Amino acid sequence: xxxxxxxxxxxxxxxxxxxxxxxxxxxxxxxxxxxxxxxxxxxxxxxxxxxxxxxxxxxxxxxxxxxxxxxxxxxxxxxxxxxxxxxxxxxxxxxxxxxxxxxxxxxxxxxxxxxxxxxx
Amino acid sequence: xxxxxxxxxxxxxxxxxxxxxxxxxxxxxxxxxxxxxxxxxxxxxxxxxxxxxxxxxxxxxxxxxxxxxxxxxxxxxxxxxxxxxxxxxxxxxxxxxxxxxxxxxxxxxxx
Numbered sequence: 001x002x003x004x005x006x007x008x009x010x011x012x013x014x015x016x017x018x019x020x021x022x023x024x025x026x027x028x029x030x031x032x033x034x035x036x037x038x039x040x041x042x043x044x045x046x047x048x049x050x051x052x053x054x055x056x057x058x059x060x061x062x063x064x065x066x067x068x069x070x071x072x073x074x075x076x077x078x079x080x081x082x083x084x085x086x087x088x089x090x091x092x093x094x095x096x097x098x099x100x101x102x103x104x105x106x107x108x109x110x111x112x113x114x115x116x117x118x119x120x
Numbered sequence: 121x122x123x124x125x126x127x128x129x130x131x132x133x134x135x136x137x138x139x140x141x142x143x144x145x146x147x148x149x150x151x152x153x154x155x156x157x158x159x160x161x162x163x164x165x166x167x168x169x170x171x172x173x174x175x176x177x178x179x180x181x182x183x184x185x186x187x188x189x190x191x192x193x194x195x196x197x198x199x200x201x202x203x204x205x206x207x208x209x210x211x212x213x214x215x216x217x218x219x220x221x222x223x224x225x226x227x228x229x230x231x
Contacts, residue, residue: 103153
């Protein structure tokens with residue numbers, strides 16, 4: 001059974017960088033499949049942030065592209081998200097998920113989510 | 121503003137049937153597969169439907185999906201109080217805002 005678990009600071013100061021890690025168990029992330037990040041501001045809908053494939057090919061939401069970096073650590077079977085220059089608008093629950101990728105584009109396994117608050 | 125348009129809310133009585141629509145365009149739904157997710161209160165989204173109309177293992181056949189042109193529909197029959205949740209559609213968009221996209225979500229109330 002594939003399981004994902006997000007970890008990282010729950011509070012980040014404005015203008016700083018938000019850094020999250022997703023640990024994967026039950027499946028090797030170096031195998032086929034993509035891996036992604038999705039966020040959900042309080043009381044709002046889902047927003048795709050980024051996806052990584054083949055340990056290096058990345059796809060970013062155009063609206064966040066200038067601030068986002070995603071990477072994979074196959075030795076630890078985990079992947080990470082960095083979002084720079086954060087503001088209060090980046091306050092959200094951040095989910096990591098397995099992304100089925102092209103051409104089907106669905107997320108079949110999700111982490112439980114981690115709330116990140118941007119505040120001084 | 122979401123690329124995919126869903127009604128903010130729908131409601132129906134237990135045992136009844138409800139449908140949730142997801143409207144898009146040729147740059148997303150019209151030329152790509154659609155998926156649906158259920159988000160129970162306080163939990164992570166869960167995949168309900170993929171490839172327009174397929175159900176993952178463990179999803180009851182009370183849940184169904186369909187697609188026609190640039191719109192997709194999620195159907196739920198035999199409504200149960202446990203179905204009260206937010207439902208999201210998702211797909212790929214090939215326009216200038218290219219990427220994975222979601223609808224704004226629909227709150228289902230089982231009266």
